Amino acid sequence: MSGPAEPVFIGRPGDAELTDQLLSPIWLPKRKSWPLLMTLLGCGSLMFFSLMIWTFWTGIGLWGNNIPAAWAFAIVNFVWWIGIGHAGTFISAILLLFEQRWRTSINRFAEAMTLFAVIQAGLFPLLHLGRAWFAYWLIPYPATMKVWPNFKSALPWDAAAVATYFTVSLLFWYLGLVPDFATLRDRAPKRRQRIVYGILSLGWRGSAQHMRHYRVAYGLLAGIATPLVLSVHSVVSCDFAITILPGWHSTIFPPYFVAGAIFSGFAMVVTLLVPARRIFGLENVITKRHLDNLCKMIMVTGWIVLYSYVCEFFLGWYSGEPAEMHTMLHGLTEGPNCWAFWTTIFCNCVVPQFYWSKWCRVTPIAAWCLSIFINIGMWAERFSIIVLSLQQDYLPSSWHAYHPSPVDWGLLLGSMCFFLFLFVLFLRYIPFVPLWELKELKRKLLKEEG
Amino acid sequence: MRGGLVAEFETGDALLAAIDWLRAAGYQRLDAFTPTPLHHLEEKLGIERSWLNWLIFPIGMGGAGFAFFFQWYCNAYSYPINVGGRPPFAIPAFIPITFETGILFTGISAFVLLFWVCRMPSLTHPLFEVEGFERATIDRFWVGVSATDPKFDLARTSHELAELGAGKIAPVGAITDEETTS
Incomplete structure (x- = not known):
């Protein structure tokens, strides 16, 4: 490593000053572009809901998937969105356990990204059921037919994992927010805001007697979120790995999926963080060090993903099994929709190498542009795993190329709008830089400096 | 803490020094209200790790x-x-x-x-009636002495807190209230 590391916190403002800097966006007048942005994202979300209603009404014949590619966009989007969420938990829980200081100012931001991404993810399998009103069949209840869900299938595992992930992420996020809601209650200028944030703060008053329990509960939630996040994408990968389909039936899937998830999630954090940092003028608390570290994480996980690709190909070839070898050597590289495979290789293997250059890591616009490629690349990866394997399996007479319908594209675009809609609302009404943790960090840094 | 005295300090270090003094003077039922967790605060207050x-x-x-x-x-x-x-x-x-x-x-x-x-949610609490207490979550450090502390005496404790350099000193709740430390 060359040169001294960039600081994680620039300047040492007083507590009150820091409070005002980070909280004032909530009560200051909104910019002129705010209603425009909300209208745009709101329209996109409305499109999303309209297409959902249309799908409920008509059935999933509106989509492009059909036998043999019975799983397509819905599952691609599900896996992609839930993967994005993983970086949030990684930053907020795993980096907390490792006592990484650069985690402090971005953890809540990333955790919110997790929540909103999991919301998008959860919608797609529900839609994919076709008859979403039977979703409760996944829940074990004493039915008149006396039959229970088959817990030996990966689908109930998935439901349990995603539901647990959402719940625990929500609790962890909210727990971190409680002291900041209390600060908002005490600082917000309008009575209405004080009432709303007062209720949300549950009456927190910074008592040391409470803090001792809070610390343990927060640490415990971080401790359980860590194996949880690793388990969620492992379980998701089992949806594929426990089948016998060529291209899916592989023991490398769980770690491969987890690495891909964290990889795409970090890219999404960069995608969201760069504009937010600029718009809210947070260069002093979200510094170049944060960007640098995030990009390094992208590189590390990117190399794990690349290694997994190599292993997957090697195992496919080494299996000696004709169908498996066909999928790996021909289906992916030259079959129908092989654009997805080549996009994956370009975006996930070539593009992250630019991050070797420090300039690309610490220049916001460069880091941002590269992160967009990775987001696309990870979506394409999910697509190529799911669709390209399904298109051509054991029986060549049933091979059929998949073509997405406009509704498929609309739902994908709509879910992005809805995600951003929720995220922008969060940036506006919830303190997204953890104030109390930042004050603690500042105090530690001051003490070290003497 | 439902009843007792609270006193405001400008800095975390002043608060910690005051707590050291109060503990040395024999006070046992103390609490602190701070905008951010302070290093060693809980040890100094004599609060044990959560169970x-x-x-x-x-x-x-x-x-x-x-x-x-x-x-x-x-x-x-x-x-x-x-x-x-x-x-x-x-x-x-x-x-x-x-x-x-x-x-x-x-x-x-x-x-x-x-x-x-923590007995929350508790949207109303005698502490919220104390004037200026809202800065406990922003930039001021408060210490609380419970009325049930054996050494507690309204006049003497107030005087001691003033000696320690507290900016504001205020009684909390009805001082005769039955104590609830959680």
Whole structure:
């Protein structure tokens, strides 16, 4: 490593000053572009809901998937969105356990990204059921037919994992927010805001007697979120790995999926963080060090993903099994929709190498542009795993190329709008830089400096 | 702390020094209200580490055990179905849900028990009546001496807090109130 590391916190403002800097966006007048942005994202979300209603009404014949590619966009989007969420938990829980200081100012931001991404993810399998009103069949209840869900299938595992992930992420996020809601209650200028944030703060008053329990509960939630996040994408990968389909039936899937998830999630954090940092003028608390570290994480996980690709190909070839070898050597590289495979290789293997250059890591616009490629690349990866394997399996007479319908594209675009809609609302009404943790960090840094 | 005295200090260090003095003087039931956790604050107050984890751990384990038992009951006992020739009691296949349910129970119980032991939500509290106390979550450091402390005496304790350099000193609640330290 060359040169001294960039600081994680620039300047040492007083507590009150820091409070005002980070909280004032909530009560200051909104910019002129705010209603425009909300209208745009709101329209996109409305499109999303309209297409959902249309799908409920008509059935999933509106989509492009059909036998043999019975799983397509819905599952691609599900896996992609839930993967994005993983970086949030990684930053907020795993980096907390490792006592990484650069985690402090971005953890809540990333955790919110997790929540909103999991919301998008959860919608797609529900839609994919076709008859979403039977979703409760996944829940074990004493039915008149006396039959229970088959817990030996990966689908109930998935439901349990995603539901647990959402719940625990929500609790962890909210727990971190409680002291900041209390600060908002005490600082917000309008009575209405004080009432709303007062209720949300549950009456927190910074008592040391409470803090001792809070610390343990927060640490415990971080401790359980860590194996949880690793388990969620492992379980998701089992949806594929426990089948016998060529291209899916592989023991490398769980770690491969987890690495891909964290990889795409970090890219999404960069995608969201760069504009937010600029718009809210947070260069002093979200510094170049944060960007640098995030990009390094992208590189590390990117190399794990690349290694997994190599292993997957090697195992496919080494299996000696004709169908498996066909999928790996021909289906992916030259079959129908092989654009997805080549996009994956370009975006996930070539593009992250630019991050070797420090300039690309610490220049916001460069880091941002590269992160967009990775987001696309990870979506394409999910697509190529799911669709390209399904298109051509054991029986060549049933091979059929998949073509997405406009509704498929609309739902994908709509879910992005809805995600951003929720995220922008969060940036506006919830303190997204953890104030109390930042004050603690500042105090530690001051003490070290003497 | 429902009744007693609170006093405001400008800095965390002043607060810690005051707590050291009060403890040395024999006060036992102290609390502090700070915008951010302070290093060593809890040790100095004589607050022990939380015991919450001893309660949460068995609940989490219980959740995992329950999930495992439940899957066995459904798929191996109540209504076994042969799907793909797998054994009805397939332990490896039951692990994911067992694990996830254990995590779920741990997470929810940590959250619920935390606020239960803190007696929250408590949207009204005598402390919120103290003028200027809102800065406890912004940039001021408050110490609280409970009225149930054996050494507590309204006049003398106020005087001592003033000597320690407290900016504001205010009584909290009805001082005769039965004490609740949680």
